[in-house]
Amino acid sequence: MRKSRKLKKYATYHVMSRANRKEMIFNNPGIKEMFLDIVRRAQKKYCFTIKNFCIMGNHFHLIIRPQKNENLSRIMQWILSVFALKFNRLFNYSGHVWYDRFTSKIINSFMQYLTTFIYIAMNPVTARIAETTTEYEYNGISFLQKGVLDILERPPNRFLRQVWTKIHQYE
Numbered sequence: 001m002r003k004s005r006k007l008k009k010y011a012t013y014h015v016m017s018r019a020n021r022k023e024m025i026f027n028n029p030g031i032k033e034m035f036l037d038i039v040r041r042a043q044k045k046y047c048f049t050i051k052n053f054c055i056m057g058n059h060f061h062l063i064i065r066p067q068k069n070e071n072l073s074r075i076m077q078w079i080l081s082v083f084a085l086k087f088n089r090l091f092n093y094s095g096h097v098w099y100d101r102f103t104s105k106i107i108n109s110f111m112q113y114l115t116t117f118i119y120i121a122m123n124p125v126t127a128r129i130a131e132t133t134t135e136y137e138y139n140g141i142s143f144l145q146k147g148v149l150d151i152l153e154r155p156p157n158r159f160l161r162q163v164w165t166k167i168h169q170y171e
Helices: 029-045 072-091 110-126 140-146 157-170
Strands: 012-018 048-055 059-066 103-107
Touching (some): 029 048, 048 110, 110 140
8 A cells, every 4th residue: 555645735846757667768958958848837727836856757846835725735746647649659659658747845944945946957967968057957957047037936035045056056
């Protein structure tokens, strides 16, 4: 029997989901764009904000905050199922796209939020597919740097200054 998901009203979550068999489903930029378009559609259907994200080759990370009476599980189920349907239709596949249900962790403090934000931003650098966080096109830091805020909620400037300081220590 699987563990119950911990949900808390108005919580912010670190969400991650991995492709089935660790397949590199996101290697194509068009597939990453398709995923982002589905998240944009979900934002019109459900009320939530994305604080940061990173789409890697076989998984993605989000910092997401459901609003009002929204439910994280309902939001993610919609995103993952719509993506799986489109992905399978596009490649004439059938079966599971995602390895398992998404993982989520409630972010309980400012330090945990900062650490998670930086961890997600640093994913491409840690994986050695980019030298800097802003160089990697499919993460929130790159979007913030370019001023692309159609999917993200812009953090306060003082928070961004802390993030840049920490990131530059690692890059």
